[in-house]
Amino acid sequence: xxxxxxxxxxxxxxxxxxxxxxxxxxxxxxxxxxxxxxxxxxxxxxxxxxxxxxxxxxxxxxxxxxxxxxxxxxxxxxxxxxxxxxxxxxxxxxxxxxxxxxxxxxxxxxxxxxxxxxx
Amino acid sequence: xxxxxxxxxxxxxxxxxxxxxxxxxxxxxxxxxxxxxxxxxxxxxxxxxxxxxxxxxxxxxxxxxxxxxxxxxxxxxxxxxxxxxxxxxxxxxxxxxxxxxxxxxxxxxxxxxxxxxxx
DNA sequence: TTAATAATTCCGTAATAATGGAAATATAAG
DNA sequence: CTTATATTTCCATTATTACGGAATTATTAA
Numbered sequence: 001x002x003x004x005x006x007x008x009x010x011x012x013x014x015x016x017x018x019x020x021x022x023x024x025x026x027x028x029x030x031x032x033x034x035x036x037x038x039x040x041x042x043x044x045x046x047x048x049x050x051x052x053x054x055x056x057x058x059x060x061x062x063x064x065x066x067x068x069x070x071x072x073x074x075x076x077x078x079x080x081x082x083x084x085x086x087x088x089x090x091x092x093x094x095x096x097x098x099x100x101x102x103x104x105x106x107x108x109x110x111x112x113x114x115x116x117x118x119x
Numbered sequence: 120x121x122x123x124x125x126x127x128x129x130x131x132x133x134x135x136x137x138x139x140x141x142x143x144x145x146x147x148x149x150x151x152x153x154x155x156x157x158x159x160x161x162x163x164x165x166x167x168x169x170x171x172x173x174x175x176x177x178x179x180x181x182x183x184x185x186x187x188x189x190x191x192x193x194x195x196x197x198x199x200x201x202x203x204x205x206x207x208x209x210x211x212x213x214x215x216x217x218x219x220x221x222x223x224x225x226x227x228x229x230x231x232x233x234x235x236x237x238x
Numbered sequence: 239t240t241a242a243t244a245a246t247t248c249c250g251t252a253a254t255a256a257t258g259g260a261a262a263t264a265t266a267a268g
Numbered sequence: 269c270t271t272a273t274a275t276t277t278c279c280a281t282t283a284t285t286a287c288g289g290a291a292t293t294a295t296t297a298a
Contacts, residue, residue: 004136004139004140004143005136007139008133008134008135008136008139011130011133011134011139012134012135014127014130014134014211015127015130015131015133015134016127016131017123017124017127020123020126020127020130020211021123023211024123024210024211027210027211027212076211078212081207081211081212082212084207085204085207085208085212088200088203088204088207089204091143091146092133092139092142092143092146092195092200093146093197093200093201093204
């Protein structure tokens with residue numbers, strides 16, 4: 001039996017308007033991500049509020065962070081989102097029958113750049 | 120700009136273990152669905168608790184209901200789940216790059232039957 | 239009708255989540 | 269060393285969610 005808790009955690013992380021906006025912003029920002037102040041500025045959030053939400057996303061594994069000088073950059077974890085989508089498709093649709101629209105989704109070129117991690 | 124509220128509502132509906140279990144049970148049950156008592160029995164839930172959660176799922180558009188004699192049958196709304204998956208793929212992955220695992224998902228034959236709605 | 243079954247609503251309680259000001263903790267720049 | 273900037277943690281407040289017993293509504297069967 002598939003363990004549903006990681007999926008529940010991810011869903012809960014995304015099931016809040018502010019957090020979903022943060023995540024979408026990070027997806028658009030690409031691999032380099034954005035630092036906390038930039039995110040807060042773009043979405044008009046108090047620092048403490050941003051910190052709270054971004055920590056929630058990180059706990060669920062949906063965002064990564066890296067320190068760069070005195071900034072902390074957050075970036076979307078695409079693999080984690082892929083896991084979630086795969087879970088929903090497998091467990092909550094049972095396969096291809098539920099995916100007509102999803103199949104129609106193609107690269108829109110909106111993501112800024114795609115850098116493969118060094119092996 | 121895509122309106123994210125319907126997506127947030129669906130995510131919130133699924134972001135709770137009991138509700139996700141209910142939804143998965145209904146997906147497995149297929150088009151005919153299950154009545155409230157059957158769901159409550161399968162998942163060991165108090166009637167009021169089941170009612171609360173299934174209403175939440177229905178509000179988000181993820182389940183349909185139909186009265187049949189003195190039973191109310193609930194069934195998964197596959198199209199709504201497809202919409203959600205499409206939203207996540209489009210807005211939270213920006214296309215095909217995030218879908219390697221999803222692409223690998225194929226019909227597993229677990230859904231009991233697939234009845235096309237009359238045109 | 240009356241009794242039985244199915245499901246919901248009502249309601250109080252307990253738990254969890256969201257918000258943001260203020261203080262604390264880095265890190266870097268002057 | 270001192271100041272400025274970036275971010276987090278602490279804390280109190282308010283709002284929302286989950287739970288389930290008991291009462292209520294609806295539908296069918298006797």
